Amino acid sequence: MSKYAVINTELGWVGIGGSERGLIFLTLPKPSSEEVLSEIEILIPDKAHEDYLAFGDLPQRLQRYFKGERVTFPDRLDLSNATAFQRTVWSLTRAIPYGETRSYAWVAQQIGRPQALRAVGGALARNRFHIIVPCHRVIAASGSLGGFGGGLKLKKLLLDLEAKQIS
Secondary structure: OEEEEEEEEOOEEEEEEEEOOEEEEEOOOEOOHHHHHHHHHHHOOOOEEEOHHHHOOHHHHHHHHHHOOOOOOOOOEOOOOOOHHHHHHHHHHHOOOOOOOEEHHHHHHHOOOOOOHHHHHHHHHOOOEOOOOOHHHEEOOOOOOOOOOOOHHHHHHHHHHHHHHHO
């Protein structure tokens, strides 16, 4: 049975969902808990129940992260609905060091598919593990931010938040 939790952070309300196999999603911050609950209903269409304790200390780590603290996320992910390509892209993206960025071209090169820039962008656009799979750390080769599901303002805010911790 799927579980979820809704937590309040410095940047807004965040939803966490999981199964017996691991996390199935982590939403980006939203202005209200109602918006997060609406997104959870879409992400977990079957019966799910709220269980804050099922996620260990992840809720507290997320709160600390959004306050600007340096936090690690070694959490187990349930990738059963991901394609092999998505898994590869997300695994590499997850390894991008805190406070650093890489380009879509770099990701494509690292996975041995240097022409697959759009496919890399598509895999990152389908990332349901925001922050844990830090797709906000992937930018355009020109140095521009590229795209981001939460909008470019939030992407810049996350990058700035992390940059403060490494300087």
